[in-house]
Amino acid sequence: MTKQDFRSRDAKLGFLLVLPAVILVILVVILPIISGIQISFTSQRVVGSEYEFIGLKNYFELFEDKQFIASLGKSAIWVLANGFFQTLAALLIALLINQPFRGQNFVRTWIILPWAVPAAVTAILWRWMFDASSGIVNTTIKGLDLVQKPVLFLANPDIAGMSLTFVNSWRYIPFLTIIFLASLASVPEEEYEAARVDGANPWLQFKSITFPNLLPTLTVLGLVGTLWASNVFDIIWMMTRGGPGEATTTVPVLMYDMAFYGYNISKATAGAIIFLFVLIIFAFVFIFANRKQFVVASETFQDLSK
Amino acid sequence: MASVALKNLCKKFGQTSVVKDVNVEIGDGEFLVFVGPSGCGKTTTLRMVVGLESLSEGEIHIGNRLVNNLPPGDRDVAMVFQNYALYSHMTVSRNLGFALKARGLAEKEITKRVQRVAKMLDLEELLERKPKQLSGGQRQRVALGRAVVRNPQVFLMDEPLSNLDALLRLQTRKELIELTTELNSTVIYVTHDQVEAMTMGHRLAVMNKGEVVQLDPPEKVFNEPANRFVAEFIGSPPMNFLDVEIAEENFQKILKSDAFDMVLPETWYSISESKAILGFRPHDARLVAEGGVSGRVTVVETLGAEKLVYLRVGKNSLSILVPATEKIRSGDQLRFDLNQDALHLFNREDEKRMPSTKQS
Ligand SMILES: Nc1ncnc2c1ncn2[C@@H]1O[C@H](COP(=O)(O)OP(=O)(O)OP(=O)(O)O)[C@@H](O)[C@H]1O
Ligand SMILES: [Mg+2]
Numbered sequence: 001m002t003k004q005d006f007r008s009r010d011a012k013l014g015f016l017l018v019l020p021a022v023i024l025v026i027l028v029v030i031l032p033i034i035s036g037i038q039i040s041f042t043s044q045r046v047v048g049s050e051y052e053f054i055g056l057k058n059y060f061e062l063f064e065d066k067q068f069i070a071s072l073g074k075s076a077i078w079v080l081a082n083g084f085f086q087t088l089a090a091l092l093i094a095l096l097i098n099q100p101f102r103g104q105n106f107v108r109t110w111i112i113l114p115w116a117v118p119a120a121v122t123a124i125l126w127r128w129m130f131d132a133s134s135g136i137v138n139t140t141i142k143g144l145d146l147v148q149k150p151v152l153f154l155a156n157p158d159i160a161g162m163s164l165t166f167v168n169s170w171r172y173i174p175f176l177t178i179i180f181l182a183s184l185a186s187v188p189e190e191e192y193e194a195a196r197v198d199g200a201n202p203w204l205q206f207k208s209i210t211f212p213n214l215l216p217t218l219t220v221l222g223l224v225g226t227l228w229a230s231n232v233f234d235i236i237w238m239m240t241r242g243g244p245g246e247a248t249t250t251v252p253v254l255m256y257d258m259a260f261y262g263y264n265i266s267k268a269t270a271g272a273i274i275f276l277f278v279l280i281i282f283a284f285v286f287i288f289a290n291r292k293q294f295v296v297a298s299e300t301f302q303d304l305s306k
Numbered sequence: 307m308a309s310v311a312l313k314n315l316c317k318k319f320g321q322t323s324v325v326k327d328v329n330v331e332i333g334d335g336e337f338l339v340f341v342g343p344s345g346c347g348k349t350t351t352l353r354m355v356v357g358l359e360s361l362s363e364g365e366i367h368i369g370n371r372l373v374n375n376l377p378p379g380d381r382d383v384a385m386v387f388q389n390y391a392l393y394s395h396m397t398v399s400r401n402l403g404f405a406l407k408a409r410g411l412a413e414k415e416i417t418k419r420v421q422r423v424a425k426m427l428d429l430e431e432l433l434e435r436k437p438k439q440l441s442g443g444q445r446q447r448v449a450l451g452r453a454v455v456r457n458p459q460v461f462l463m464d465e466p467l468s469n470l471d472a473l474l475r476l477q478t479r480k481e482l483i484e485l486t487t488e489l490n491s492t493v494i495y496v497t498h499d500q501v502e503a504m505t506m507g508h509r510l511a512v513m514n515k516g517e518v519v520q521l522d523p524p525e526k527v528f529n530e531p532a533n534r535f536v537a538e539f540i541g542s543p544p545m546n547f548l549d550v551e552i553a554e555e556n557f558q559k560i561l562k563s564d565a566f567d568m569v570l571p572e573t574w575y576s577i578s579e580s581k582a583i584l585g586f587r588p589h590d591a592r593l594v595a596e597g598g599v600s601g602r603v604t605v606v607e608t609l610g611a612e613k614l615v616y617l618r619v620g621k622n623s624l625s626i627l628v629p630a631t632e633k634i635r636s637g638d639q640l641r642f643d644l645n646q647d648a649l650h651l652f653n654r655e656d657e658k659r660m661p662s663t664k665q666s
Contacts, residue, residue, distance in 0.1 A: 196377070
């Protein structure tokens with residue numbers, strides 16, 4: 001057989017191997033989006049009810065809907081707060097447990113635990129701990145004389161967003177920490193040794209060796225994390241239902257509420273489609289602006305898989 | 307530049323002793339080479355001097371300072387790592403200037419010194435490149451430049467030439483000698499390459515299994531190896547060894563091996579042992595028509611101007627160097643004589659050199 005034959009055979013085999021994945025993506029991603037776009041052009045109120053084609057009416061309504069505009073803002077704040085807090089905390093934890101200490105392997109393994117807890121359990125657990133009268137958090141800070149009155153972690157509109165950010169971060173920080181640890185492990189040890197001989201203090205070492213090495217990872221996480229955080233629904237719904245008032249009503253929460261409690265599934269779908277396009281545009285801009293880092297990151301992952 | 311003193315240096319990793327009681331004083335401006343086989347503790351010794359490895363015992367003095375407890379950055383030593391350890395995310399120029407930046411020098415002064423070193427090492431064209439975009443030889447020069455730019459008390463170099471191809475290694479070796487001579491640097495240099503050690507070092511510290519077994523200038527290490535290990539390790543092709551008995555007949559000392567007898571020169575008459583190991587280098591043998599030692603050729607290797615001939619002499623396999631013009635084939639019977647001034651005798655028990663009165 002000639003080289004050419006081998007190549008075309010390889011190409012065919014490759015195609016066969018990715019085919020199931022392609023079919024799966026079409027079934028669970030592309031088709032729902034297409035049918036979602038269809039529904040958004042109709043007047044359907046609940047699943048299975050009669051409807052007619054109304055064109056872009058749902059979209060026009062949404063652009064004048066103060067609640068929807070507000071939820072976009074809430075989502076933006078939610079993403080920024082979560083992204084900032086989680087990244088910073090995970091990076092600090094990763095740097096800390098990357099230092100050699102006794103029990104390091106134990107910590108490195110079990111730190112993943114919160115991530116493995118189902119969202120429903122997490123939500124119930126923290127609602128219970130945040131409880132105003134008997135929650136462990138309030139009894140503790142009161143016992144330490146830090147506060148006079150119990151803090152309404154989930155009922156105070158000024159605090160509820162922060163409380164949710166904290167709980168959501170509690171879930172995701174372990175995962176991010178593991179990613180950072182993997183990334184830190186790929187920084188060549190001898191660069192640190194050279195820097196120590198050169199007299200660089202820990203901060204200069206971080207700035208000039210650690211950080212540049214982490215940058216591709218940070219960039220990829222910036223994208224993935226934004227998309228993840230944007231779509232968080234379970235924790236918010238189960239802990240505050242978007243409240244108090246509309247203090248924690250992000251776009252996914254509003255759309256769910258509109259579809260199943262406001263009985264307007266076509267308008268909610270239109271809102272979801274708008275949100276999807278916002279995220280797609282963000283992703284494109286983000287990737288384009290950081291294309292260099294993405295190339296480095298993909299090379300790194302290729303190196304790691306060798 | 308400064309002198310360095312290593313006193314009773316010991317290093318243990320857990321239970322295993324890796325460096326054992328090393329005592330070496332390196333003079334101001336001296337080029338000292340630690341040479342020895344792989345795993346003998348050269349790198350560990352160097353890492354203790356630079357401060358990347360703690361000491362189990364002993365003292366390290368640089369200049370007149372005891373530096374045992376100083377962090378690497380405060381010892382004022384520069385290190386060239388075996389794999390260069392360049393900062394992969396920095397340009398050549400920033401690699402060179404990093405140590406100066408860490409010391410808080412002004413940007414202008416840094417640029418000036420980086421420029422000067424770049425010129426000295428022919429790196430001017432490469433200043434804006436990243437290490438990934440450099441060839442092995444260029445990386446090596448950057449690593450060297452990073453050390454030179456600091457103007458340190460001592461240079462430490464861990465096999466800096468081992469990643470270069472043969473030709474480039476020769477050339478860089480010459481440049482390194484010129485550079486360190488010009489700067490009058492104190493250098494501690496680690497290599498397992500005995501040719502490199504012989505050509506570069508003012509003195510050699512030959513290491514084996516964590517111990518310094520000989521500390522002498524290269525000629526002396528070559529001509530009067532302290533024990534069988536040094537004799538075998540230094541010199542290429544390696545020295546021949548065979549067990550001999552020493553008998554006294556008619557007021558002469560006679561070397562007896564299983565295949566030949568030989569009268570020992572008078573310079574050896576002070577020894578009293580009756581058994582020894584005889585050592586001679588392949589180039590200290592000379593073909594003769596009659597007399598001498600006789601052996602049968604097993605293998606012939608052509609090395610260029612010379613041939614290395616392996617012979618079976620009695621129970622021993624020996625090698626001798628002969629001019630390439632000699633027509634020799636395996637199976638031939640040969641006779642050769644040994645240069646009487648270049649014989650080495652080693653004790654059979656501890657394998658130490660037996661003294662001859664010729665020695666200084
Ligand atoms: N961190 C460590 N823990 C345990 N043993 C070590 C450690 N570092 C080195 N060793 C051991 O110490 C011995 C000496 O190592 P070292 O690196 O100093 O050898 P070397 O002379 O530099 O060899 P080479 O020529 O191969 O570089 C080796 O047997 C090695 O296995
Ligand atoms: Mg080594």
